[in-house]
Amino acid sequence: MIFRNDVDPAEALGLVCDTEGEIDIVTEVSPADAGRVEDSEHANLVAIDAMRVVSGLVNRNSAPLDDVRVRKALNLAVDRDRLIREVFSGYAHPVAAMAPPYSWESPDDLEPYPHDPEEGKRLLSEAGWQPDRALRLAATGDVEAVARHLAEDFREALGIEVRIVVIPDEDLVAAQRALVEKNLPVPFDVLVHAWFDLAAGYPPAVIHREYFHSGGAFRVGPVLQQFEDLMGRSVVETDPKKLGEIGKQLDKLVYDEALNVFLCCPQALVAVNRHVDFTGHAATLELAETEVGEGHWSRRNGA
Amino acid sequence: MAGQVARQPVVEGGARTPVGTVHVVDPHPLNWLFITWNTMEEPVRTDERGNIVGACMEDSWWEGSTLVVKVREGVRFQDGEPLTARSIKRSFEEVQKWRAPHPPGTYLNFHPDTRVVCPDDYTVRFEFPEPDGLALAKFRGFHIASTRFWEEEGFGYRKYGTGEGHW
CATH class of the missing domain: 3.10.105.10 (Dipeptide-binding Protein; Domain 3)
Incomplete structure (x- = not known):
């Protein structure tokens, strides 16, 4: 698990939606960008009922x-x-x-x-x-x-x-x-x-x-x-x-x-690479249950 | 929307072998805390719906104003040291030194007169002067670290000379 705090969030959203191998999870997706993730071939949108x-x-x-x-x-x-x-x-x-x-x-x-x-x-x-x-x-x-x-x-x-x-x-x-x-x-x-x-x-x-x-x-x-x-x-x-x-x-x-x-309770929106199984949590960003499938870029060489 | 991933099956004994690498970009203002929570031990964590569940704490119950904690056996820190009741007592005493160690505020403090006793390697008794209804919630921000962490780093204690405002 690597936190890439050196990548601009807008650039990261582009990378998770349009590519594979660079960024797997982007949190704090704005509602305005949700459609872009939903239309992506590479990413899924996870909407979390957040606290x-x-x-x-x-x-x-x-x-x-x-x-x-x-x-x-x-x-x-x-x-x-x-x-x-x-x-x-x-x-x-x-x-x-x-x-x-x-x-x-x-x-x-x-x-x-x-x-x-x-x-x-x-x-x-x-x-x-x-x-x-x-x-x-x-x-x-x-x-x-x-x-x-x-x-x-x-x-x-x-x-x-x-x-x-x-x-x-x-x-x-x-x-x-x-x-x-x-x-x-x-x-x-x-x-x-x-x-x-x-x-x-x-x-x-x-x-x-x-x-x-x-x-x-x-x-x-x-x-x-x-x-x-x-x-x-x-x-x-x-x-x-x-x-x-x-x-x-x-x-x-x-x-x-x-x-x-x-007013309202906004959902937390997360863009997740399609080969990553991510479980959203209401209160925090928890990654302990996160897994990657065999088609994930990090496992393609038999890792 | 792309497809879903099949989860890795659990092998005998409940253990899973870590595989793969995941790159995360988290612009949340509490990114620093989420990294802490994903790299350190706490007595409790939260489940998907935000409810508190045990982490290195396997069970707990109240005896008057004393909270008895059973520590999960078999947990190890990244440096290999086993996490025991004494790890929890040490971590508690390290943070109790400070008046306002928690960045979110002093409401996460435990009572300064709290006494911690370890009757055995996997039991901790938190003897509060009065019942603490928020103890389990406070446990979420109670980071348990190995001996080496406290001796060599602390939460920047050596660098800053204080733990106020950053544990």
């Missing part, structure tokens, strides 16, 4: 987004099916809150907020949203397309103005520091943000905690005592079944309070 989630991180530090009605209105404005179809080429799953729907902490009876512009407008009006108040929507370059789609939804469904700010790559570290250190007010109402679960044993420890706990790096708003209590119970609960139940309660709380704008 990844894209959401709009809501700045709850001040009015009007400190009002749950406003946050619910934003969620009701989102057309998740269109987002998944047009931005992710279908390679994503809608998500009700922050737990991926295939994780064991996802509550069974929780459905994503419906696309309901009328109810969204009603809630926004009830909360007293000022007509001249533009929503400040920020995004990093990797999720800019999501932000542009989301801005369209907010404008069309709620009739509000949206100003998009794309954070340039050269400013990313400074922006990350501002978000994590929390010493300065952050200059956005909603930040489109992609995250993932690494440890997998308990997604709320890595996802929900990071966004909403008092010690969470991405929390932008006041601490919720109910959230703190549930997370406090989690860290001393050694019974997996009970831990899973607490995880579901955390996800339901996050949903009820509409703490983020919940």
Whole structure:
């Protein structure tokens, strides 16, 4: 197994799709490139239901987004099916809150907020949203397309103005520091943000905690005592079944309070040489089960 | 889409002989971690769906606030040294020296007052001051290394003089 970190990803995709003998596995294929892999004679596309989630991180530090009605209105404005179809080429799953729907902490009876512009407008009006108040929507370059789609939804469904700010790559570290250190007010109402679960044993420890706990790096708003209590119970609960139940309660709380704008869970897409048997893993890139067939370039001389 | 590959049959005893070479390009920002996970031992790993399963840990159970771990027998490091309970204790103590060793954050830390005892070569008792509900999840980021690794390299300890932020 050789990690070729000296090959540009775009070049690597070309090599796995159009040749054999150079590159066997390319991860992080974009949905836009998925068709190229599917049409390839040399490669297969592996789509993995990954422990990844894209959401709009809501700045709850001040009015009007400190009002749950406003946050619910934003969620009701989102057309998740269109987002998944047009931005992710279908390679994503809608998500009700922050737990991926295939994780064991996802509550069974929780459905994503419906696309309901009328109810969204009603809630926004009830909360007293000022007509001249533009929503400040920020995004990093990797999720800019999501932000542009989301801005369209907010404008069309709620009739509000949206100003998009794309954070340039050269400013990313400074922006990350501002978000994590929390010493300065952050200059956005909603930040489109992609995250993932690494440890997998308990997604709320890595996802929900990071966004909403008092010690969470991405929390932008006041601490919720109910959230703190549930997370406090989690860290001393050694019974997996009970831990899973607490995880579901955390996800339901996050949903009820509409703490983020919940969007989708993108699939991880991997291009794999046709002679390689690769097993996709939800949380990480695992290669222990990977095998090559007798027709693989590395075995053609009887190896 | 191209065709599928037939898997190599498992030979008697469950062992397979490594064959072939695979070249991987992984532009994920956590590539460094995926390389670590594919080259080092941990007590647990994740299955296809992301659930935790045993790796060098064969089994575990709680006795109050103590987590008892049975170590899988027959595991060897790349340098040939057998992986035993003492390898796990050594690795634990090496990482416990640091206040914030894990790049993803201190939530992966074990309680600083945790005591590790090895009653035999293949049993480890993690005596936590209080139950740790995230212990198995933390085990995913608990890298077990051979004596030679700790004596000669560590996680850059010799080069940087510290393990803060990089195990």
